[in-house]
Amino acid sequence: MRISLRTVFFMLCGLLGGLYLLSVYGALGRTLTQQPNVHSPQKPNEHSPEQQRRQKAVRVAMQHAWHGYRTHAFGHDELQPLTQSGNIRWGNWSISLLDALDSLKLMELHTEYAEAKAHVRNIDFTRSPHGFTISVFEMTIRALGGLLGAYELDHDPLLLQKAEEVGRTLARAFDTPTGLPYSQLDVNNPKSSGAGMASLAEAGTMQLEFKQLAQISGKREFWDMAERVSDVLEAGSRTHTGLYPMYISVLTGQYAKWTEYTVGAMADSFYEYMLKQYIMHGDDKYRSRYIASVDAITSTLVGRTKGNLAFVGRLANDGRLVREMEHLACFYPGLLALGAQVLDRPQDLLLAEELTHTCFVAYNMTATGLGPEHVYFIDDGGLGISPSDSRYMLRPETVESLFVMYRITGDQKYQEWGWQIFESIEQYARVEHGYAALVNVLQTNMTSNLEDSMESFFLAETLKYLYLLFSPPTVLPLDEYVFTTEAHPFRIIK
Numbered sequence: 001m002r003i004s005l006r007t008v009f010f011m012l013c014g015l016l017g018g019l020y021l022l023s024v025y026g027a028l029g030r031t032l033t034q035q036p037n038v039h040s041p042q043k044p045n046e047h048s049p050e051q052q053r054r055q056k057a058v059r060v061a062m063q064h065a066w067h068g069y070r071t072h073a074f075g076h077d078e079l080q081p082l083t084q085s086g087n088i089r090w091g092n093w094s095i096s097l098l099d100a101l102d103s104l105k106l107m108e109l110h111t112e113y114a115e116a117k118a119h120v121r122n123i124d125f126t127r128s129p130h131g132f133t134i135s136v137f138e139m140t141i142r143a144l145g146g147l148l149g150a151y152e153l154d155h156d157p158l159l160l161q162k163a164e165e166v167g168r169t170l171a172r173a174f175d176t177p178t179g180l181p182y183s184q185l186d187v188n189n190p191k192s193s194g195a196g197m198a199s200l201a202e203a204g205t206m207q208l209e210f211k212q213l214a215q216i217s218g219k220r221e222f223w224d225m226a227e228r229v230s231d232v233l234e235a236g237s238r239t240h241t242g243l244y245p246m247y248i249s250v251l252t253g254q255y256a257k258w259t260e261y262t263v264g265a266m267a268d269s270f271y272e273y274m275l276k277q278y279i280m281h282g283d284d285k286y287r288s289r290y291i292a293s294v295d296a297i298t299s300t301l302v303g304r305t306k307g308n309l310a311f312v313g314r315l316a317n318d319g320r321l322v323r324e325m326e327h328l329a330c331f332y333p334g335l336l337a338l339g340a341q342v343l344d345r346p347q348d349l350l351l352a353e354e355l356t357h358t359c360f361v362a363y364n365m366t367a368t369g370l371g372p373e374h375v376y377f378i379d380d381g382g383l384g385i386s387p388s389d390s391r392y393m394l395r396p397e398t399v400e401s402l403f404v405m406y407r408i409t410g411d412q413k414y415q416e417w418g419w420q421i422f423e424s425i426e427q428y429a430r431v432e433h434g435y436a437a438l439v440n441v442l443q444t445n446m447t448s449n450l451e452d453s454m455e456s457f458f459l460a461e462t463l464k465y466l467y468l469l470f471s472p473p474t475v476l477p478l479d480e481y482v483f484t485t486e487a488h489p490f491r492i493i494k
Helices: 005-024 028-030 049-073 095-106 110-120 136-154 158-175 200-204 208-219 220-235 270-283 284-300 328-341 345-363 397-409 413-429 458-467
Strands: 078-080 084-089 197-199 248-249 302-304 310-312 325-326 374-377 386-391 481-485 489-491
Touching: 005 328, 028 413, 049 078, 049 084, 049 110, 049 413, 049 458, 078 095, 084 345, 095 110, 110 136, 110 158, 110 374, 110 413, 136 158, 136 200, 136 208, 136 458, 136 489, 158 208, 158 220, 158 374, 197 200, 200 220, 200 270, 200 481, 208 220, 208 270, 270 284, 270 481, 284 302, 284 328, 325 328, 328 345, 328 397, 345 386, 345 397, 345 413, 397 458, 413 458
Parallel strands: none
Antiparallel strands: 078 084, 197 248, 302 310, 325 374, 374 386, 481 489
């Protein structure tokens, strides 16, 4: 296995940071790891003046981030805030603009939204730079999902027209022996094909978007294409009921035998879309699959420290539980809470509260108050949690779960935790021309501690979920809307 110098650097940072935390935060850990209160679901509180103030502060942050993108990267895929430039890393489809559309509309940034929507007309979704291959997964959740989410709030036919254009382009990736999509697509070459393997998330995170496109466009072929993928994923032979390997062959429909099991990278949103397909369309097979997955994950991947911090790890090939949790996996408590409410599974809400608490601890334990990319769980008599990758990439998963937990339980502590995270973002990630990722959340000296990156999901998800956390519960209520894995709202149609 090749290990880059960059990887070694981050591993050393995580190790040194962990030793530092163990010496400094031992006493704090006893407070942080106290068991959260568990209570019956209740309605969130009314929109108090304090929450209105916080909501407006998030709106201002969105304006600041958008201004940086508009000024230095408009029409490009992403803003690079430190060099005041843009990149085309996703194929020059203006991905930040598409991903941000419904956030701009939701936050009533009318001028910004109108300008962004006007630009959509000029994007050619049948082309990308010569020799460039696009990620089918990322373009599904960011481009197609972004256009459909904006159409849900606006109903401008232009948005649906461009969504169909994206859908038709991406549909070429599904022309495989099994119907599973290639993970990469050269949109300039109609005869091109991708690699023979796809991750579970790449294959299993397109059903909401393509089924939504089918429903609002009347094009049944998009629905059938998405449903066929789900059937192939379910038919592949597996060792563990309810758990799915991380990789599958798009040529044979069989899972790789050498992979781990996880709810983190390469798998996460596959499990998410089981429940959300049931909520959106009422198909009971997705309900059954989701329940089986929760039961398997709870019994196989969930662990606890001696201090009783719950976490979701990975199952290695040898059956060993790897006691590491990714920031990406912090979406899972929000999913559990949603499933607990929809399916009347109160035991899932108990675990959701525990895991949300752990995800917040991962933020609260660091010097910046921002959460690391990966944390490792150890039984040392102290905090029991240590960063193993100390980067902060402006990710949304923890605030996503805080939003869902608040909407379902009405417990204001989730608003307080979210506000604390937002203040840390403002203090350490805000720069003159937008927001930047952090190299090391354990360092408060920002000299050489910022990365020249503001990914589109910061606009689409992180700021949107923070805004909704401080909004009245009547704004995009969870009994009327389902949020895609990129936080694009789809109205429930059964």
